[in-house]
Amino acid sequence: xPNASARPKHGRRAxxxxxxxxxxxxxxxxxxxxxxQSLLNQDYGTxxxxxxxxxxxxxxxxxxxQDSFRLTLFKWAEExxxxxxxxxxxxxxxxxxxxxxxxxxILNSMGEHxxxxxxxxxxxxxxxxxxxxxxxxxxxxxxxxxVANWLVERWHFLMLxxxxxxxxxxxxxxxxxxxxxxxxxxxxxxxxxxxxCAKKAGAAEVYACELSKTMYExxxxxxxxxxxxxxxxxxxxxxxxxxxxxxxxxxxSLVVTETVDAGLxxxxxxxxxxxxxxxxxxxxxxxEGEFGEDSATGRVIPAGAAVFCMAVECLEIRRxxxxxxxxxGGLSMAAAGELRSLVSxxxxxxxxxxxxxxxxxxxxxxGYRALTEPFTALTIDFNNVQELxxxxxxxxxxxxxxxxxxxxxxxxxxxxxxxxxxxxxxxxGPQEDTCWEQAIYPVHSAMSFGLKPLDxxxxxxxxxxxxxxxxxxxxxxxxxxxxxxxxxxxxxSFKPIPNxxxxxxxxxxxxxxxxxxxxxxxxxxxxxxxxxxxxxxxYHQSFCTALTKLISELxxxxxxxxxxxxxxxxxxxxxxxxxxxSEGFSxxxxxxxxxxxxxxxxxxxxxKQQNVLRRLARSNNIxxxxxxxxxxxxxxxxxxxxxxxxxxxxxxxxxxxxxxxxLVRQKLMEKASLARFLLEEGGRIFPEKIVVYGMLxxxxxxxxxxxxxxxxxxxxxxxxxxxxxxxVPVHVFLDFSTLECRHLSEALELFVLDLxxxxxxxxxxxxxxxxxxxxxxxxxxFWYQIHLDPDVSVSTLSRNSHWKQAAAILQDxxxxxxxxxxxxxxxxxxSTISISAHLDNAPVQMD
Numbered sequence: 001x002p003n004a005s006a007r008p009k010h011g012r013r014a015x016x017x018x019x020x021x022x023x024x025x026x027x028x029x030x031x032x033x034x035x036x037q038s039l040l041n042q043d044y045g046t047x048x049x050x051x052x053x054x055x056x057x058x059x060x061x062x063x064x065x066q067d068s069f070r071l072t073l074f075k076w077a078e079e080x081x082x083x084x085x086x087x088x089x090x091x092x093x094x095x096x097x098x099x100x101x102x103x104x105x106i107l108n109s110m111g112e113h114x115x116x117x118x119x120x121x122x123x124x125x126x127x128x129x130x131x132x133x134x135x136x137x138x139x140x141x142x143x144x145x146x147v148a149n150w151l152v153e154r155w156h157f158l159m160l161x162x163x164x165x166x167x168x169x170x171x172x173x174x175x176x177x178x179x180x181x182x183x184x185x186x187x188x189x190x191x192x193x194x195x196x197c198a199k200k201a202g203a204a205e206v207y208a209c210e211l212s213k214t215m216y217e218x219x220x221x222x223x224x225x226x227x228x229x230x231x232x233x234x235x236x237x238x239x240x241x242x243x244x245x246x247x248x249x250x251x252x253s254l255v256v257t258e259t260v261d262a263g264l265x266x267x268x269x270x271x272x273x274x275x276x277x278x279x280x281x282x283x284x285x286x287x288e289g290e291f292g293e294d295s296a297t298g299r300v301i302p303a304g305a306a307v308f309c310m311a312v313e314c315l316e317i318r319r320x321x322x323x324x325x326x327x328x329g330g331l332s333m334a335a336a337g338e339l340r341s342l343v344s345x346x347x348x349x350x351x352x353x354x355x356x357x358x359x360x361x362x363x364x365x366x367g368y369r370a371l372t373e374p375f376t377a378l379t380i381d382f383n384n385v386q387e388l389x390x391x392x393x394x395x396x397x398x399x400x401x402x403x404x405x406x407x408x409x410x411x412x413x414x415x416x417x418x419x420x421x422x423x424x425x426x427x428x429g430p431q432e433d434t435c436w437e438q439a440i441y442p443v444h445s446a447m448s449f450g451l452k453p454l455d456x457x458x459x460x461x462x463x464x465x466x467x468x469x470x471x472x473x474x475x476x477x478x479x480x481x482x483x484x485x486x487x488x489x490x491x492x493s494f495k496p497i498p499n500x501x502x503x504x505x506x507x508x509x510x511x512x513x514x515x516x517x518x519x520x521x522x523x524x525x526x527x528x529x530x531x532x533x534x535x536x537x538x539y540h541q542s543f544c545t546a547l548t549k550l551i552s553e554l555x556x557x558x559x560x561x562x563x564x565x566x567x568x569x570x571x572x573x574x575x576x577x578x579x580x581x582s583e584g585f586s587x588x589x590x591x592x593x594x595x596x597x598x599x600x601x602x603x604x605x606x607x608k609q610q611n612v613l614r615r616l617a618r619s620n621n622i623x624x625x626x627x628x629x630x631x632x633x634x635x636x637x638x639x640x641x642x643x644x645x646x647x648x649x650x651x652x653x654x655x656x657x658x659x660x661x662x663l664v665r666q667k668l669m670e671k672a673s674l675a676r677f678l679l680e681e682g683g684r685i686f687p688e689k690i691v692v693y694g695m696l697x698x699x700x701x702x703x704x705x706x707x708x709x710x711x712x713x714x715x716x717x718x719x720x721x722x723x724x725x726x727x728v729p730v731h732v733f734l735d736f737s738t739l740e741c742r743h744l745s746e747a748l749e750l751f752v753l754d755l756x757x758x759x760x761x762x763x764x765x766x767x768x769x770x771x772x773x774x775x776x777x778x779x780x781x782f783w784y785q786i787h788l789d790p791d792v793s794v795s796t797l798s799r800n801s802h803w804k805q806a807a808a809i810l811q812d813x814x815x816x817x818x819x820x821x822x823x824x825x826x827x828x829x830x831s832t833i834s835i836s837a838h839l840d841n842a843p844v845q846m847d
Contacts, residue, residue: 028058032065039068044076048092055099062099069096070105077113089113104133108140115143120150121213142832145728151214152726154705158435160191160723161704163713165426165435170197170715172301172420173256177201181254181299185209185280187239187272188259191719192219195232198256207248209235218722225718239272242280251282256301262358262428263439263468264307264380264416270388270466273300277385284383300382307378307416308429309470311457313407314368317359319535319800320528321411321442329540329591335619336612337522340444341531345471355469357528358437361413361430363738365799371409371451372401374429377461377470396462400476403455408448409484412459412470414439441470445484451475522615524608529660530585532802539794539802543686544591546788547652550684551576551595554651557682575599576651577644579630581671583656585609590616592652593626601630603640641674649680655755657690658784658796661732662806664690664753664831672755685755687786692751692833693797694782696822698775698813699741702731706809729809729834736781736797736805744777744816745769750826751833764827771820776813780824780835781805808835815839 035050051069054061073096080089093110100106111126124147130140159165173194177184182204186195189208199206206228210216216236223232235247244251255276259267277284281298318324321341326333343357361368377399381387415428415438428436443449451457456476462469475482526534533539558574578592578600589602590613604610610629617627630640643649653675659665675685703709707727708720748769754760771777783797783805796803814837816822825836 024057028054028061031057032061035065035072036068039072042075044072044079047072048076052095052099059099066100066103069100070103073106074109077109081113086117102133104130104137104140107133108137108143111140111143111147115147120147123147124151124214138829138832142830145730145832148726148728149732151212152218152723154731155435155437156190156723157708157727158705160193160708160719161713162435163715166193166713166715168420168424168426169194169256169258169301170201172424173197173254174201175421175423176254176299176301177203183207183250183252184254184256185239185248185252185276187255187257187276188267189219189234190215190258191723192222192232192234193714193717193719194256194258195219195234196223196226196228196717197715198254199228199231203254205252206232207235207252208232209237209239209242209247211236211238218725221722222717222719225722239280240275244280248280251280251298253282253296253298254301255281255298258302260305260416260418261439262437263356263414264305265463265466265468266356268466269382270391273382274385274388276300277388284385302418302420303383303422304379304381304419305416306376306419307380307414307468308374309377309412309414309459310374311371311401311403311409311451311459311472312361312368312411312413313371314361314364314410315366316364317368317440317442318408318410320532321357322444323531324535325537328534328537328587329544330594331587331590331616331620333616335615337524337615339524339526339531339534339612341442341528342525343440343442343528344444345441345469353525355467356414356439356441359440360437363735365735365737368413369405369407371403371405371407372457373404375399375401377414377459378463378468391463392466394463396460398473399459399461401457401459403451403453403457406450406452409443409445409451409457409472411443412441412472414441414468414470439468441472443472443484449475449484452477524612526585526609529802534585534587536800536802538798538800540587540591542788542792542794543588543654546686546792547578547588547592548595549789549792550652551592551598554680554682555597577601577648578652578654579603579640579644579650580654581630581640581656582654583665585612586656587613587616588654589613589627590620590622592654593617593622594620598651599626599628599644601628601644603630605629605631641671641678643678649683650675650678651680651683652686653678653683654686657687657753657755657786658803660803662734662783662796662804663730663732664784664828664833666831668831669753669755669761673758676756676758684789687788687793688754688756689787690753690755691749691785691787692753692782692826693747693785694750694780694808694824694835695743695747696745696769696771696777696816696837697739697741697779697781697807698744699739699778699807701740702734702779702807702809703813706731707811727809727811730832731779731807731809732804734781734805734807736783736807737799739781741779741781742773742775744771744773744775745822746772750780750782750824750835751828753828763829764825767824767826769822769824771816771818771822774817776815777810777822777837778813779807779809780837781807782833782835808833810837 031050031053035047035054038047038050051065051072055065073092077089077092096106107126107130111123114126115123127140127144127147130137131144177198184198184203184206186208189195189210192208195206195208210219213236216234219234223229223234259269259272261267283298285297321343323339342353344353345355418426428434430438457472458474458476460471460473472484474484554576574597576598578598580586580589581603582588585604589600592598593600602613604613655671657665657668672685707724708714710720711718748767750767751765785793785795787793797805816839820839822837822839827834
């Protein structure tokens with residue numbers, strides 16, 4: 001007989017009935033009503049607090065209140081952002097995500113705020129989560145692609161596809177491990193490939209560290225996928241913060257790293273190796289036979305490096321770093337003062353400047369000319385801690401470079417040879433087929449300087465703050481030293497003779513001090529893209545022509561309209577208003593004001609750049625009353641598109657439509673829609689229309705720069721599926737004129753954006769193109785013809801353009817024969833262009 005006292009067994013627990021709590025229900029009801037009323041009254045902070053209370057106490061209302069809660073959150077976040085209450089803003093998003101952890105819209109919105117604040121790692125994580133929640137969410141996908149370019153720069157793909165580089169590192173690591181280096185630390189592990197090489201070679205213990213959260217998480221996935229999850233310990237921290245035994249149990253016998261940039265020291269390798277020698281590495285081998293085995297001593301791969309340099313002439317470098325035009329768009333530039341790019345090794349440098357930029361010399365438009373033979377600027381032994389510690393205190397070294405070819409001095413080009421060990425080395429030279437660019441040190445002399453054979457270029461080399469710094473100081477010609485920073489005295493600016501009279505010398509120094517103070521007031525830094533824009537004569541002349549035509553037409557209309565009235569009324573009513581909302585430094589407002597009877601508004605923000613425009617206005621006889629700085633009159637950048645005054649409308653609004661990287665600017669069409677309502681009758685948006693052109697090409701280079709091509713280049717390790725998550729469908733900052741590719745079709749019109757007539761716009765379009773050659777279609781590079789009016793346009797493909805091009809990449813190349821027809825589907829979503837291509841009903845997606 002069954003035990004009557006035993007508890008009955010239930011396959012499923014009975015659901016407990018919610019206990020009725022009248023006071024709680026009343027609180028929820030009243031708070032929900034208050035939230036809705038506060039939202040209606042645009043009291044977003046109060047509404048947000050009430051919604052939080054409701055959704056925490058009664059989650060059953062989640063579906064009902066989700067849309068209103070989102071709106072409240074976004075509006076309240078905008079208010080907090082506008083008054084700088086950033087921590088509260090993020091606190092609100094964290095509270096919202098506790099309630100809706102899988103809400104892709106909230107995740108995406110928080111990612112946008114994080115990205116604007118510079119938290120790119122965290123932003124990428126939120127965009128990635130939003131895409132996991134909703135893979136077809138276009139806003140999150142577009143944001144993820146944009147942040148992916150920051151987080152996993154394109155050189156990661158090139159480096160991992162560089163089988164030669166990977167193989168040499170593997171050989172050096174394998175040799176070191178076989179010689180007794182059994183404990184290994186990989187500093188700046190990236191995808192983890194070097195640490196995996198060490199483990200595969202037989203290392204007993206392998207540790208790795210990575211600062212980037214994105215790359216750390218990626219490395220963990222890669223190591224696990226390759227069956228080494230328990231064999232390699234990866235830490236998410238800087239090596240400078242690592243200690244024994246907190247992070248690793250004992251000092252290691254081998255450090256491997258490639259924390260070097262084009263200028264060798266720019267990623268902090270000196271500082272990290274000094275710390276490693278003092279805290280993480282076993283002591284170095286002092287001499288032959290001092291230690292019995294390598295396991296008792298420490299060493300570094302790479303073992304050292306040699307840095308090389310040569311002087312070059314290059315128009316492309318010149319126009320990006322030195323102001324070259326005496327007149328721009330009809331304006332005399334004599335009063336501009338000293339304009340210089342942010343890349344400089346000059347004594348006046350500050351935190352905003354960089355000592356060098358990077359370029360792939362072999363792919364610069366117009367090429368370059370070497371004016372000297374390469375010379376060794378510096379050597380460094382990474383296994384000598386005393387040499388590492390003494391690097392930044394080395395005396396400035398003066399070197400003389402014999403000039404071998406006549407030409408204009410534009411820059412010093414720098415590369416290095418990385419000695420991994422006694423047998424393996426890597427070169428980043430301009431003639432090498434490598435993933436590396438070269439470091440470029442532009443020359444900033446106020447006037448061009450021509451070098452001649454038999455000249456000697458005097459270069460100073462130093463390592464201040466462990467950055468490699470090179471500066472062209474002077475030229476030795478026929479026994480005389482000509483200083484490049486005193487070009488106005490040429491040809492008599494030779495080495496000065498000490499003055500025997502101390503009083504005269506003191507007066508001279510005071511005069512120089514006064515002059516330098518005056519010069520510093522006229523000194524202005526520009527982004528390299530802004531400098532290239534300033535040197536783009538066709539661009540400014542086209543705007544000058546189009547503005548002149550429009551303003552002349554509107555002046556005639558005003559004269560006809562104001563034939564009756566007082567002189568003062570006529571003068572006031574005939575004034576035309578022009579707004580230039582170009583990004584960064586722009587002369588277009590001045591070009592408009594120079595037409596006369598125009599009051600121009602500029603959106604230039606930086607005070608020094610505003611001062612340049614004021615000086616140019618005065619020197620070109622433009623009244624101070626006819627140039628205003630619009631952002632000084634508006635509360636924030638979002639409010640810049642509004643009337644010039646209550647009773648006035650704009651005669652012209654100039655929109656910046658294409659980013660320097662080759663993409664359409666975000667929210668361009670939304671800005672154009674608003675701008676159209678702010679124009680007077682006969683007024684115009686510049687540009688009025690943008691036509692997108694493209695071409696089918698075959699380019700292995702674009703494939704290598706866009707994704708890791710299987711396991712072969714990465715030494716058999718399974719890395720591609722993980723790093724390729726950060727592949728973006730559009731390659732930017734492309735120089736189509738020097739791209740290694742085969743053209744498989746003629747150029748064709750892909751898409752048209754009409755900024756003046758909304759009825760002519762569309763969101764997608766299909767076009768057919770016939771191939772002119774057989775091959776693999778791997779990409780569709782595209783560029784823009786920017787129409788200012790029906791007769792005047794500028795191309796972003798022209799040789800002197802300040803814009804680069806972009807290309808849509810096919811993940812699976814499309815095989816074609818000459819004469820085949822390819823159908824392209826072109827779509828525009830919030831300024832993002834995507835393209836798909838197919839042949840014979842075999843679609844290949846590029847978005």
